[in-house]
Amino acid sequence: MKKEMVNEATAPPESRLPEEEAMIEIVDMHKWFGDFHVLKGVDLTVKKQERIVICGPSGSGKSTLIRCINRLEEHQRGRIVVDGIELTNNLKNIERIRQEVGMVFQHFNLFPHLTILENLALGPIYVRKTPRKEAEELAMHFLEKVHIAEQALKYPGQLSGGQQQRVAIARSLCMSPKVMLFDEPTSALDPEMIKEVLDVMIDLAREGMTMIVVTHEMGFAKSVAHRVLFMDFGRIVEGNTPEEFFKNPKHERTKLFLSQILH
């Protein structure tokens, strides 16, 4: 059932192979919440234009992992380097990385007091210092891209969940990010709205965006990802091309998880 959510006819993005240059490098990264060891030494290299899907049971640390990449969570050991900039306590670096890394949340997190257009133009105007008129043109461009331009003057509360999530994606794109992080982008959506959001993400993939997606949409993983990673108990248990990952999972834990999620 879930597999059919992705329209197989349009789905497979042109299989552009990732470049060799690394976009994100994570080395032996640890993270604790209080005494709780959430991430226990994660190593991950994401190449430019590579698309990675992360799956795993809840509490396995997959959301925390991608939230560390733009410093919504602070890692306590190891290194994270994004596009050549290392994440440290240096506020300048954090701001630079956040401008280059777009993030889409499970609950959209649009700004409810601003119109859709204002939501999109906010970053360009205040962070990139784009003149207001240009920023609004940019916003309209991306709204058209996610097929929602006619809603530009509405407020987020007046839109459906699927529409809100597409706006959230467009809002990130307005900052012309080099990487997009997706934190369970379809988990809070009604089933009939999942496809419209995944379609937008597939379009993005086709254009060669570097993407890390935490999701349980295995159809999406199969058709879009270069690599699928399985996380459990704060570690990356295994990672492979989608074909290998779904056909020949190596670890017992992965097999069990896949059997539960694919029925």
Add this chain to the structure above:
Amino acid sequence: MPSAILQNHEAEIRPPVTSVGVIGWVKQNLFDGWFNTLLTLVTVYFLYRIGPPLFRWMFMDSVWFGPASECNQNPGACWSIISSNFRFILFGFYPYDQQWRPLLAMLILFGFLYYSRDRRRWTKRLGYAWIIGLSAMGILMRGGILGLSAVESSQWGGLPLTLILSVFGLTAAYPLGIFLALGRRSKMPIIKSLSVVYIELIRGVPLISLLFMGSIIFPLFLPEGITINKILRAQVAIILFTAAYIAEVVRGGLQGIPRGQYEAAESIGLNYYLTMRLVILPQALKIVIPPTVSILISAFKDTSLVVIIALFDLLKTTQSVLSNPEWMGFSKEAYIFIALLYFLGCFSMANYSRKLERELSRD
């Protein structure tokens, strides 16, 4: 089309007559069960007993203009205590022949407030206009230049004084309260603890004690020969006091904003200042409009406490009239008048806040 048939069918069934219209309203609100019916009847009886005599006292048998002697012979209200002492109640000891100046200053203030009621007019130019307007009011009140005779601030009183204390008190306390609220939620320990100490200390004492401190204790610490205007000291006390309360209300609003809003703002690269200014505060301050306005209203009324440090605000000038032997015994009328003035101020604040809430609603 089965759904169209269904809709047509539904439209034919009308609600029963007794549940809509005037009859429905009366039934639902006044005679809904035996207890409500009883309450309605009792209320109607009391209104019948109180209303007509009150009306007669206020409007039929009352004396509007005339000497106190006429009032003594009349059973109705003596409104002439207001009309005969109008200028003293409004302007206190401000020199009689110069009282057009505070009047003009107040008219300027009301004009500005009225013009600024529409949020679309809140531009930079209006901000500059306010600065010019306030300076003009200051010059009018104080005099000493432009051929206006100087009037010591100790002679200021009545409504202008009340308005000065309130308008400056509220407009200064609001931003200060926001800073304190942000400070209390700051991750920087020094700023955080300073804010907490400030808020708890100020909230822990009554306004009266702050006013006393400002007017009696504070001057003791100043070097000899330096005095700070008494009105200014009361003003500062009111600002500091109100800000502490506003801070706690705003903090409540900040806590009501989901963490996702901060994260979304950060993830598009907004720094702390921009996140607060563009994303968090507009939402938080909107949530807390009702409690904030409650604080502003009570601060407006609390300005009358300055009588205890011998400032002649509106309430004090009225009381002075009452201590005049000629007008003794007409305190009801005088206080009703003052209550009316305060009510007008409070009611327009409440009304304005409801209008703001409606405008800012995004549902």
